[in-house]
Amino acid sequence: MIKAITGIKDILPSEIPSWSHLEEAIHSVFKNYNYKEIRTPVFEETTLFSRGIGEETDIVGKEMYTFTDRSGTSVTLKPEMTAAVVRAYVEHSLGKQQPLNKLYYISPMFRQERPQAGRLRQFHQFGGEAIGSSSPLLDVEMIDIAYNILNNLGLKDILVKINSLGIPGSRERYKEELRNYLAEKKEMLSEDSRRRFDKNILRIFDSKIDNDQNLLKDAPLILDYLDDESKSDFDMVQSMLERLNIPFEIDQRLVRGLDYYTKTTFEIISGSVGSQNALCGGGRYDLLIEQLGGEPTPGVGFAAGIERILLACENENVLNLPEDKIDVYFVLLDNELKIEAFELVHNLRSAGFKVDLDYMDRSVKAQMREANKYSSRFVIFIGGEEYASGKMNVKNMQDGNQFIMPLGNSEELIKWLVEVK
């Protein structure tokens, strides 16, 4: 048996209602905030991601699905969306058409990691990008949108965490201080953290080892090293979140794993999904557009993981989706009658009603059970007697009442169905 590749999953019909529900919420909320949808290809030239995300990041270093196409070009299945959106923004000069572009997407992403709860090799993200303004109100807008969507789904166990990484100059000064502070403790750090010390010292804050966290207790804090503008922007973000009644927590240990972030970063975590608990992550990337060959342009965005959000919804049991009922199920005595009734079935379907019938040559009882299984509101029964006398038997499946209607008059039936609907 041929099976799906490790870490990728089919989304089966039984799961589609939750997906559709979430997707509709995403489209609806983004439209409220006046964002326009953008779709980019699933793969790009590899250099877009290595330059955009950062050569030293784990994503680029060990997680990308990269291969060489027949012309010898190295291409990569997109591991995240921001670089791709920025590429499209620059390539099509969207910034020349209007100063601010507010964009959103829903798209599959690919990262070759070991799968676990809430982590897949093909997974789906939705997210927003606002390119063209450095207003911290947009930082807030991003958090607002993400929080809004999660909140509307009914999720309770979520927490917004924010931080500011400052601009490169202030961040470098801070990293220097942190390095000085940890230098003498380096030998006591865990192996992973010693590696982080050399590679990306900020990531030591992510360590799950108690002793590492103890050693960090009196470490210098990044917010004390912010430049004036980052600081006042961050203050604005906080006060505005308060005014919007969005609960949040400042987490100075929140350092995101992509190189392009500047100033505000944020994350929304869930307490109900296991170890991979970030439902959403984002921040400002004021230098990325320039770095990818565009005019210097500020931007801010976020991405959220659909599978993780649905996992949280499932675990918190908050998605009560309406049953998918059909309107009419035709119960027809034999194959001849099915052929006779098929045009009527077609007419009802064309008129917008959900209609089905048996194609398996099954007994009347089995057809009725099928009608029940699909929660059909009505059954239209046509047997030999009815057909001979030009009638059909309409049964209301809720109360069991039956009555006779003339056969062969689609218009009258449709009119009646519209009335009772």
Next chain:
RNA sequence: GUGAGCGUAGCUCAGUUGGUUAGAGCACCAGGUUGUGGCCCUGGGGGUCGUGGGUUCAAUUCCCAUCGCUCACCCCA
């Protein structure tokens, strides 16, 4: 890449301290009025017990390998 756990019907799982035809619930199919659902009842189909090898008179059960899945680490959505 590292570590741990698990692989028995479509699904969730029992079971065999090695021994004849491997079970349950749900799902599926057929019946319980000759042409009528939900509840209930009866019956039925479906598994080479992940795969390969070893030990043994005998393996689904023990051993080894392999593949797959799951969870965790790393990192991230």
